[in-house]
């Protein structure tokens with residue numbers, strides 16, 4: 001769906017790029033000509049992904065071990081990458097999440113998720129943004145959030161507050177740094193099957209069917225659909241999109257919000273017919 005050189009010359013860092021959605025985006029970016037860095041905490045996962053994606057695409061991919069909660073470690077990683085040349089794009093994809101009743105959570109549980117999602121995104125965004133501003137060059141940040149940032153969600157409260165903060169960060173800096181050629185956007189995906197998300201957020205396999213039925217399209221999203229949207233948003237072709245949160249959830253959020261949506265299942269065929277205007 002894209003020209004094969006869409007991202008040629010772009011140097012891109014994807015946090016949490018060793019698995020799931022980040023890995024899918026890394027593969028797509030390489031296919032489209034980008035030079036890709038991925039980071040995460042587990043060296044063996046990163047090394048295996050590097051090997052797999054390089055073998056598949058032939059593209060330049062490197063990995064760095066980095067815990068994004070650690071501001072000094074992020075600064076060291078970004079300085080090391082910049083020593084080889086500036087990044088053009090940062091993708092804030094690393095996250096932590098789990099299901100829990102909020103009253104049961106320790107302070108450490110909040111700190112862990114908020115540290116990865118909100119502070120991690122802040123560390124990477126500032127480290128790249130300050131360099132782009134100092135050099136007088138543009139750049140682009142894409143953060144991966146969720147559809148429950150505006151509503152909040154029961155049972156994933158640390159994630160909800162952290163992801164809402166990331167969206168506020170993106171929207172704020174879209175305005176503050178936009179006049180210096182830096183774009184900030186986000187993707188808010190609905191459920192997409194990944195080991196990291198589904199192992200933590202879908203405690204019983206039978207719940208999958210109910211989750212699909214909540215969606216107008218009756219299915220989960222795919223990692224390929226995510227990677228294509230990400231490629232578009234980090235490409236120059238989307239250069240006027242700034243401060244936007246693009247929802248890709250098959251319409252699930254709207255299905256949950258519509259006042260009369262449930263009537264589709266509750267009303268009988270006869271009742272729909274009776275509500276039609278009577279012919280004269």
Ligand code: HXC
Nearest residue numbers: 095096097098100106107108109112113146190191196197
């Ligand atoms: C309650 C928990 C918990 C749980 C951990 N903790 N798991 N509390 N319920 N299930 C608490 C611990 O007791 C500890 O608190 C603190 O959290 C840190 O836990 P650690 O295991 O020491 O942390 P760490 O090894 O750094 O692991 C971080 C993690 C883990 C977030 C807990 O799940 C992780 O590594 N996640 C990364 C991948 C991930 O989550 N992917 C899913 C993203 S999906 P104390 O007080 O004891 O120190 C997503 C989108 C969802 O975000 C939307 C779908 C539609």
Ligand code: NAP
Nearest residue numbers: 016019020021040041042067068094095191192194196197
């Ligand atoms: P995933 O495979 O678990 O991805 C999370 C990645 O973040 C992992 O590679 C993990 O690697 C990395 N990570 C976690 N903590 C880190 C830290 N402290 N420092 C650096 N890296 C860290 O899950 P996913 O489904 O692909 O999620 C990717 C993104 O999509 C997340 O932002 C998530 O919130 C979002 N999202 C996913 C879904 C979905 O249904 N899949 C829906 C909405 C939003 P290490 O463990 O090796 O560090």
